[in-house]
Amino acid sequence: MERIHITDVSPRDGLQNQQVQVSTADKLELIRLLAAAGVQSVEATSFVSPKAVPQMADAGELVARLNAAALPGLRSSVLVPNLKGLERAHAAGAREIAVVLSATETMNRKNINMGLQEATEVSAQTLAEAQRLGMRTRAYVAVAFDCPFEGETPLSEVVRLAARMREEGAGEIVIADTIGSASPGQVKARLGALREVVPVAQLAVHFHDTRGMGVANAWAALEAGVRRFDASVGGIGGCPFAPGAAGNVATEDLVLMAERSGFSTGISIDGLLDAVDFAEAQLQRALGGRAITWLRRQREKERGTQAARTA
Ligand code: COA
Ligand code: ZN
Numbered sequence: 001m002e003r004i005h006i007t008d009v010s011p012r013d014g015l016q017n018q019q020v021q022v023s024t025a026d027k028l029e030l031i032r033l034l035a036a037a038g039v040q041s042v043e044a045t046s047f048v049s050p051k052a053v054p055q056m057a058d059a060g061e062l063v064a065r066l067n068a069a070a071l072p073g074l075r076s077s078v079l080v081p082n083l084k085g086l087e088r089a090h091a092a093g094a095r096e097i098a099v100v101l102s103a104t105e106t107m108n109r110k111n112i113n114m115g116l117q118e119a120t121e122v123s124a125q126t127l128a129e130a131q132r133l134g135m136r137t138r139a140y141v142a143v144a145f146d147c148p149f150e151g152e153t154p155l156s157e158v159v160r161l162a163a164r165m166r167e168e169g170a171g172e173i174v175i176a177d178t179i180g181s182a183s184p185g186q187v188k189a190r191l192g193a194l195r196e197v198v199p200v201a202q203l204a205v206h207f208h209d210t211r212g213m214g215v216a217n218a219w220a221a222l223e224a225g226v227r228r229f230d231a232s233v234g235g236i237g238g239c240p241f242a243p244g245a246a247g248n249v250a251t252e253d254l255v256l257m258a259e260r261s262g263f264s265t266g267i268s269i270d271g272l273l274d275a276v277d278f279a280e281a282q283l284q285r286a287l288g289g290r291a292i293t294w295l296r297r298q299r300e301k302e303r304g305t306q307a308a309r310t311a
Helices: 010-014 024-036 059-069 083-092 105-112 116-132 155-167 184-194 214-223 251-260 269-283 292-310
Strands: 005-008 041-046 075-079 096-102 136-142 172-177 203-207 228-231
Touching: 005 251, 010 024, 010 041, 010 269, 024 041, 024 059, 024 269, 041 059, 059 075, 059 083, 075 136, 083 096, 083 116, 096 105, 096 116, 096 155, 105 116, 116 136, 116 155, 136 155, 155 172, 155 184, 172 184, 172 228, 184 203, 184 214, 203 214, 214 251, 228 251, 251 269, 251 292, 269 292
Parallel strands: 005 041, 005 228, 041 075, 075 096, 096 136, 136 172, 172 203, 203 228
Antiparallel strands: none
């Protein structure tokens, strides 16, 4: 079976916009549950201004504790918007970073208080410095389909910025549908153009499920040859600076789709359900992607069968 690689972004994208402040210990427990489920890569946190995103104020402590926990088989990255974020991340012991470049002028201003040109140069400098420090790198190209402020994002801009981030040495270029407005035909067309400038093995996709098309979009990306996906357990997530965005495509939905379609993920859905249960208890509300009711029913049946066998 062909393998796909999933980065679970729930500790960062999932928690950055929650009403409830989750403690560092509970964030760590969420990550531990993800690792126990077989998740090999998480985006753990972001080193952004605590004034902008108070939910991520504990980034340094979380990274230190995560490193101390030495969860086997788990890679973790952190989002950094600028050199200051990189410096903080490096001091805390982070080994992989992601820069965030939006493909429109207004989204960059709203998100990181820089125009497109400055954001591009700052992302390039941050990538260069991270590589000098021996860190692995990812680069988000955000609002790669539509911008909540400017409408449809010109494909030429997305291609130009993805090519630039690759030139600057980003190990992975993450094409992000920040507000969850993409549809499968558009995904196919955009990834077809992006493959011309970035080797497909280095392309990742990051879908939000605002219009219920997250899994369909992931399938379109698979068909376009992409094998790297961001997702968030329980479908939590959303950018506080991009109005109207729902959560990410749920990791459990993505794993179900991929495994049922003949791809292997290395991830156990039962393990993910434990993480969803835990996140629900923390956030005090119902979570889960499109398949959650069916997945839980399956788990109950399976447990019933096991109990009958051992009785
Ligand atoms: N981490 C922590 N503090 C930071 C920082 C970082 N990465 N970058 C800048 N700061 C601090 C500065 O030191 C300065 O502190 P001071 O007021 O105590 O002197 C203050 O923030 C203002 O610095 P400035 O460079 O003017 O930043 P800004 O106000 O223009 O904000 C960002 C820029 C990028 C820091 C801010 O917009 C941000 O954190 N955005 C993150 C958005 C986000 O997380 N979006 C969701 C994920 S995509
Ligand atoms: Zn996102």
